Amino acid sequence: DIQMTQSPSTLSASVGDRVTITCRASQSISSWLAWYQQRPGKAPKLLIYKASSLQSGVPSRFSGSGSGTEFTLTISSLQPDDFATYFCHHYTSYFGAFGQGTKVEVK
C-alpha cells in the first residue's frame, strides 16, 4: 500500500508568516493529492485537489504544488483562522490514505 508522510508534525508560526507543509508518497501518485484543513471539533475541509487546484471558496493564500512523490501546501500569509491541522490525502477508486497531519500552532 502507498504510505503518505507529512512533515513537520507541528509547525509554530505567526500571523503573516509564509508556511509550507510537505507530503511525500511512498510511490508515484501522479497529481492525485488533496489537502484538507481541520479545525478542532470540526470536520475536515477540502482546500486543494489534484495537487494544485484550489477548491471553490478557499482563499487564494492557499496553494499546492508537486507531482509524483513530493507535494507541498503553502499558505502565503498566515491568518488567525489558519491555525489548524492540515492533512494530505491520496485516493484511487480502491485505496485511500491520509498523511498523519501537520498542526500549525501559534508561535
Place this chain on the structure above:
Amino acid sequence: QLQVEESGPGLVKPPETLSLSCTVSGDSITTSGYYWGWVRQPPGKGLEWIGSVYHSGSTYYNASFKSRVSISVDTSKSQFYMNLKSVTATDTAVYYCARLLADLRAFDIWGRGTMVTVSS
C-alpha cells in the same frame, strides 16, 4: 446544497457490531461520479479511510479492516451505511461520512461526524 449527516449509537459494547447510517440530502445519491465514503478519527489522532461505496453497490475497503467492515447503499432512502464487526476499544473514534468526487479524487462534502465509544 448537498449535505450528509451521520447517525447511530454513541456507545457500543465490545465485541458487538457498530452500525452507522449516513443520510444524503440536497442532491441525488445516484449522480454519476459521486462516491460515498466513511472516514474515522480516533481521539487526538489522524484521519483513516474506512471504505467507499458507489450507488451501483460497488464497494471499496481499507485492507486494514480486513473482513470486519461492510458498506452498503439504499438509493431509495438516499442513505448509505457502515457496519464494523467485533469492535474493540481501538475502534473508539469520530466517524465521518463524506462525498468523494471521482473527478477530483477528494472528499468535498463532509458530515459533522459522530462520536462512537466502544466500552463495556
